[in-house]
Amino acid sequence: MSLTRTRARRATINDVADAAGLSRGTVSRVMNGEKYVSDEAKQAVEEAIARVGYVRNNAARNLVTQESRAIGLIIHEPHSLLFEDPNIGSILLGANEVLSKADYQLVSLIIDSDRDSRRVADYLRGGLVDGAVIISARASDPIAAAIADIGLPAAFVGHPEGTPALPYAAIDNVEAARSITKRLLETGREQVGMIASALDRDSGKDRLAGFRAAMGDRFDPNLVVEYPLYTYAAGLEGMQELLRRAPHLDGVFAASDAVAAGAMTALQEAGRRVPEDVGIVGFDDSSWALRCRPQLSTVRQPADLLGSTAAELVLAQLQGLPGAPRVLETTIMWRGSA
Amino acid sequence: MSLTRTRARRATINDVADAAGLSRGTVSRVMNGEKYVSDEAKQAVEEAIARVGYVRNNAARNLVTQESRAIGLIIHEPHSLLFEDPNIGSILLGANEVLSKADYQLVSLIIDSDRDSRRVADYLRGGLVDGAVIISARASDPIAAAIADIGLPAAFVGHPEGTPALPYAAIDNVEAARSITKRLLETGREQVGMIASALDRDSGKDRLAGFRAAMGDRFDPNLVVEYPLYTYAAGLEGMQELLRRAPHLDGVFAASDAVAAGAMTALQEAGRRVPEDVGIVGFDDSSWALRCRPQLSTVRQPADLLGSTAAELVLAQLQGLPGAPRVLETTIMWRGSA
Incomplete structure (x- = not known):
């Protein structure tokens, strides 16, 4: 048993096994609720879990449900300009409102370089999100191609040329x-x-x-x-x-x-x-x-509605429904500058 | 075998089992590299994986490494105001630069309500990130308390009162x-x-x-x-x-x-x-x-440096090192308004 474990490192199944004085295999069988495990072993594992502060993570849950309950919001902007465009905030707000009601966590992934593109594609392949909303994509966007390739439920805000046939929420x-x-x-x-x-x-x-x-x-x-x-x-x-x-x-x-x-x-x-x-x-x-x-x-332009509509298109796909593209209305606001 | 599977849904281990004509248990044993699996079963599973486009996800990887290679950036702001504060963009930029070099994906999680707080706490407990940078936290921030409770490596930008003794990057x-x-x-x-x-x-x-x-x-x-x-x-x-x-x-x-x-x-x-x-x-x-x-x-205030320093404090903890608080310099920029 390691006495030098710092608070900063999360307890692993190995820590539980050490603390319980059992093999990792036995601990794993207890955790998976398998049969033919002694009550003594069950109790030892439960006590060890409490003692080392082991947190059962989604990784285990994912093996069964294949779900992370998270949806990625993929933003293509130079970081330094990201916060200069208030539309992105409104789109994020709209998407979050819909996803929050459906009990999904919105995670924002920002792409500013080819390195970011590759890493985000790996992240998406890794099963850490169940779907994605893609905003401000360029024509021939590589992430959109990767998403189509993985088969991840996704939707665009906007409708860039040369991208896969994903559903989108857009204006004219x-x-x-x-x-x-x-x-x-x-x-x-x-x-x-x-x-x-x-x-x-x-x-x-x-x-x-x-x-x-x-x-x-x-x-x-x-x-x-x-x-x-x-x-x-x-x-x-x-x-x-x-x-x-x-x-x-x-x-x-x-x-x-x-x-x-x-x-x-x-x-x-x-x-x-x-x-x-x-x-x-x-x-x-x-x-x-x-x-x-x-x-x-x-x-x-109804930026929040673009975000919420795109999120709905992703949720629909998660339920096995097709997502039809939607074009939203715009209005002229005539004020003092002309 | 399902012929109606749409491109949008990701292939699961069940699809692989269907396509291979094997039980889910056998497929799982092959994927986990266990002994006593026939060469025929191995080959059938490999072919089925290729055919249905199954992507082995991080969930499986996590069971072994307990890693997601993702770091959460937790932002406490009303969504609608989020993009009005350019500091947040700079902090994000600084954190991303450090994490990107270390091959970690930055995922931004925005907290705007109690419901968001609870969901983000669940998300963090779920093992979907390996650490967290917390910005614009209020005094007695519940997420910071949850993070300390989980033992997730984390650092603050700023130094709110009444929060757990996590390392921080701040200005005076x-x-x-x-x-x-x-x-x-x-x-x-x-x-x-x-x-x-x-x-x-x-x-x-x-x-x-x-x-x-x-x-x-x-x-x-x-x-x-x-x-x-x-x-x-x-x-x-x-x-x-x-x-x-x-x-x-x-x-x-x-x-x-x-x-x-x-x-x-x-x-x-x-x-x-x-x-x-x-x-x-x-x-x-x-x-x-x-x-x-x-x-x-x-x-x-060196917002980008606050972000990069906080990210370094998280990476240090992931390597088992303590993260000491750091107070960064500010400068007066005297221009035309006074």
């Missing part, structure tokens, strides 16, 4: 972007640009396509600047660049509210009044929108 | 708050207030104590307003309230940068110039600080 980014750009044009703007972001994702690509559709013949590729991520910094730099290219620009569609907030700061620093000189619209209706001065006209 | 919030308040007073401010937050946590309580220490005889309880969370909204409301109580207030210490950003908006909307009429300082040096106009004078 093309139509929503077309619609808010059209509304911006109706305020009488003559020269309208776009700060596009995340063109490697369905959301970023589709918002640019919607802008282009609304602009029609007036679309000018020189008035579109592109950034890899939906960030305040992208908006700040993007707006400065647009003003260099077109000093008389009077309208801007920013690909997200964080981007719009950065753009608004750049406009104000350049002495442009919003909305008098330049009208600006965003996308998301996240907490950024109400923090802007003036408050931002934007597209509200 | 009292000294840092005292120091930046003193610096604010040195700019000649006569009437200085504080927007305090999160007084149920060590960080919130200690920042108020530091403010009080710096103010000395000039401390006026009427010039301290208190809010439950470190939010932009708390800053906005708190500043409006302070201006009602003391229209000639010329200095403010906001308990975090998000709070300071909200306060700055309220000051500007009330027609006060920053820093001419009112000097304002924050705490964190998060992304909020550089987004403010003027940029915010604040305390830089």
